[in-house]
Amino acid sequence: MADQQAAGSGGQVLVCENVSRWFGGLQALKRIDVAINQGEIFGLVGPNGSGKTTLVNAITGFYPPQEGIIRFYDSTLNGLKPYKVAMQGIARTFQNVALFKGMSVLDNILLGRHIFMRPSALASLFYWWWAQKEEIAHREKAEEIIDLLQLESVRDEPVDVIPLGMQKRVELARALCAEPKFLVLDEPMAGMNQEEKEYMVRFILDAQEALGLTVLLIEHHMDVVTAICDRVVVLNNGEKIAEGPAREAINDPAVVAAYIGKSHDAA
Amino acid sequence: MFYRQSGVHHTRYQTARRLWPLPTDQGIVWLLLALAVAAPLYLSDLYLTSYLLPWLIWSAAALSLTLLMGIAGQLHFGFAAVMAIGAYTSIHLTRAGVPFELALIGAGLMAAGIGCIFGAAALRVKGLYLVMATLAMQYLVDWTIINVPAISGGAQATLQTPDVRFLFVPLRGDAMLYYGALLWAVIVTLLVLNIKRTSFGRALVAVRDKDFAASVIGVNPFKFKLLAFFASSFLGGVSGAVLAFCYYQAVTPEQFGFNVSIQLVAMVLVGGLGSVIGAYLGAGFVLLVPIILTNLVAGAAAAGWLSVSSNLLAHIPLMVYGGLIIGFILFEPLGLAKIYDNLRKYFLVWPFRHTQS
Ligand SMILES: Nc1ncnc2c1ncn2[C@@H]1O[C@H](COP(=O)(O)OP(=O)(O)OP(=O)(O)O)[C@@H](O)[C@H]1O
Numbered sequence: 001m002a003d004q005q006a007a008g009s010g011g012q013v014l015v016c017e018n019v020s021r022w023f024g025g026l027q028a029l030k031r032i033d034v035a036i037n038q039g040e041i042f043g044l045v046g047p048n049g050s051g052k053t054t055l056v057n058a059i060t061g062f063y064p065p066q067e068g069i070i071r072f073y074d075s076t077l078n079g080l081k082p083y084k085v086a087m088q089g090i091a092r093t094f095q096n097v098a099l100f101k102g103m104s105v106l107d108n109i110l111l112g113r114h115i116f117m118r119p120s121a122l123a124s125l126f127y128w129w130w131a132q133k134e135e136i137a138h139r140e141k142a143e144e145i146i147d148l149l150q151l152e153s154v155r156d157e158p159v160d161v162i163p164l165g166m167q168k169r170v171e172l173a174r175a176l177c178a179e180p181k182f183l184v185l186d187e188p189m190a191g192m193n194q195e196e197k198e199y200m201v202r203f204i205l206d207a208q209e210a211l212g213l214t215v216l217l218i219e220h221h222m223d224v225v226t227a228i229c230d231r232v233v234v235l236n237n238g239e240k241i242a243e244g245p246a247r248e249a250i251n252d253p254a255v256v257a258a259y260i261g262k263s264h265d266a267a
Numbered sequence: 268m269f270y271r272q273s274g275v276h277h278t279r280y281q282t283a284r285r286l287w288p289l290p291t292d293q294g295i296v297w298l299l300l301a302l303a304v305a306a307p308l309y310l311s312d313l314y315l316t317s318y319l320l321p322w323l324i325w326s327a328a329a330l331s332l333t334l335l336m337g338i339a340g341q342l343h344f345g346f347a348a349v350m351a352i353g354a355y356t357s358i359h360l361t362r363a364g365v366p367f368e369l370a371l372i373g374a375g376l377m378a379a380g381i382g383c384i385f386g387a388a389a390l391r392v393k394g395l396y397l398v399m400a401t402l403a404m405q406y407l408v409d410w411t412i413i414n415v416p417a418i419s420g421g422a423q424a425t426l427q428t429p430d431v432r433f434l435f436v437p438l439r440g441d442a443m444l445y446y447g448a449l450l451w452a453v454i455v456t457l458l459v460l461n462i463k464r465t466s467f468g469r470a471l472v473a474v475r476d477k478d479f480a481a482s483v484i485g486v487n488p489f490k491f492k493l494l495a496f497f498a499s500s501f502l503g504g505v506s507g508a509v510l511a512f513c514y515y516q517a518v519t520p521e522q523f524g525f526n527v528s529i530q531l532v533a534m535v536l537v538g539g540l541g542s543v544i545g546a547y548l549g550a551g552f553v554l555l556v557p558i559i560l561t562n563l564v565a566g567a568a569a570a571g572w573l574s575v576s577s578n579l580l581a582h583i584p585l586m587v588y589g590g591l592i593i594g595f596i597l598f599e600p601l602g603l604a605k606i607y608d609n610l611r612k613y614f615l616v617w618p619f620r621h622t623q624s
């Protein structure tokens with residue numbers, strides 16, 4: 001955790017100021033302010049449709065905000081295409097698993113190394129003298145992540161035949177392979193049973209510790225949120241209604257009311 | 268059985284990523300290559316130059332197209348035009364005294380350049396609109412070639428290929444022409460196989476499968492679609508040049524008309540999208556089936572069982588392609604390659620019934 005110290009444990013990794021996003025007449029984000037510190041696991045919670053995924057999409061360049069500024073370390077992310085955001089060191093997973101169906105688990109994970117590789121048809125033509133060395137070097141890196149997330153047994157399977165819980169783990173592996181500074185997880189435990197959930201929590205903590213990550217976690221399971229998040233922000237109808245240490249923010253009367261108002265199942 | 272997966276364990280990433288990890292597959296490949304190299308010794312000139320040689324070149328062309336349609340997922344219905352650009356460029360360059368090796372590269376670059384211009388325009392649209400855009404390319408290129416005498420050599424003209432040397436060997440005589448075609452087929456095959464196991468191919472497949480998920484890991488979808496157009500058109504251009512020099516030994520615009528584009532798409536689809544062995548099977552199928560069919564129908568007509576006009580006879584192959592394309596899309600989208608793969612897997616796990624990979 002040396003670099004974490006260097007950056008100062010109070011250093012801010014990602015800052016959203018006044019971020020607003022409209023979809024037609026619907027304002028999905030209303031002047032959101034969020035600041036995420038180096039090395040923390042930051043929770044983003046709220047009832048369905050409250051704007052959590054939209055905020056993540058704003059950060060990662062899919063739905064750029066119409067108002068507000070998003071800063072990542074010293075640079076602004078506004079206006080960057082998603083692939084450029086990825087190159088800045090931000091990796092994410094999707095709420096609905098977004099793996100490449102036509103490929104094996106290994107190839108999916110190897111794709112996480114894309115930003116460090118120099119793909120070219122010419123290098124492929126002269127594979128034995130050119131591309132092979134690079135492929136093997138990055139394979140070794142990918143194997144470290146496979147090892148960390150215990151994916152050895154499914155490594156060569158086509159990715160669409162393995163269970164959903166495993167697919168979510170593969171997606172996490174693909175994100176980690178990019179050696180991100182900042183990792184965004186959009187409901188990594190949705191649809192998992194208790195055992196799978198516990199595994200996933202373990203993996204997130206392991207990865208965070210091993211790679212010195214800062215994590216933004218969207219999660220509906222409040223037990224998980226209170227257990228691993230340092231701080232949380234609660235959204236409702238695109239508005240920030242609470243912020244602070246996990247247990248306190250979740251028990252905030254406004255938050256309880258928001259969840260009851262939606263008669264939510266996960267609270 | 269001799270064809271087994273069990274007992275084959277790789278202990279190094281290098282061997283695990285071999286083109287053919289199983290010893291039996293390697294054996295088959297070497298055997299096929301040896302047979303191909305020795306073909307002039309045991310095949311009659313007729314079979315060598317009118318069956319095997321065009322089959323190899325068309326397979327190379329189908330491979331070029333499957334790189335774009337199968338691996339990168341971009342439809343192209345004007346690929347014959349790409350080949351035409353390559354063929355005409357190579358002829359004009361060699362006539363101007365450029366060495367054949369450089370003329371081939373020039374043919375590839377010219378085809379890739381023009382292919383990319385249409386590609387860039389086409390990439391802003393998807394699916395059916397992409398089909399329309401590539402069709403437009405076919406007609407524009409056809410029209411330009413026919414109507415610009417500097418390219419076609421005048422209306423109805425046939426341009427003969429000049430005598431050339433490839434790497435100091437004169438490209439003359441059936442065997443040499445055949446080896447030229449074989450060499451090109453081997454190069455394209457290795458290239459496409461290698462693309463499929465390296466970061467370039469993975470990025471193409473990623474963009475094809477889910478472009479938003481590709482961009483979240485840092486793949487620029489537009490760039491890679493364009494690169495796919497470039498690489499595929501380059502190979503298509505050179506394939507056109509090889510076809511002109513090693514097979515037709517002359518070019519006319521009709522050799523690269525719209526129906527040839529459809530034939531190429533049929534080769535790729537019937538063989539199996541994105542499959543290397545599929546390109547060979549598809550090309551063989553598309554080249555052979557019309558011959559067999561025409562002979563059958565002509566035979567039946569001659570025997571008096573059927574009465575067909577020669578006009579209808581000429582159209583039977585086209586109708587059969589149409590039917591085949593539809594049939595394969597409906598019933599076996601993965602094409603002949605899938606049928607081959609099923610067979611191979613049957614032997615792999617014999618005497619058991621099921622396999623995992
Ligand atoms: N592409 C879009 N076009 C139009 N409206 C959208 C779009 N994406 C999201 N919205 C709307 O924005 C609001 C916030 O949606 P969002 O997906 O961010 O919610 P969420 O908090 O992630 O909910 P969930 O817990 O169900 O994932 C919703 O009302 C949704 O309908």
Ligand SMILES: [Mg+2]
Pocket residue numbers: 052053054095
């Ligand atoms: Mg969501």
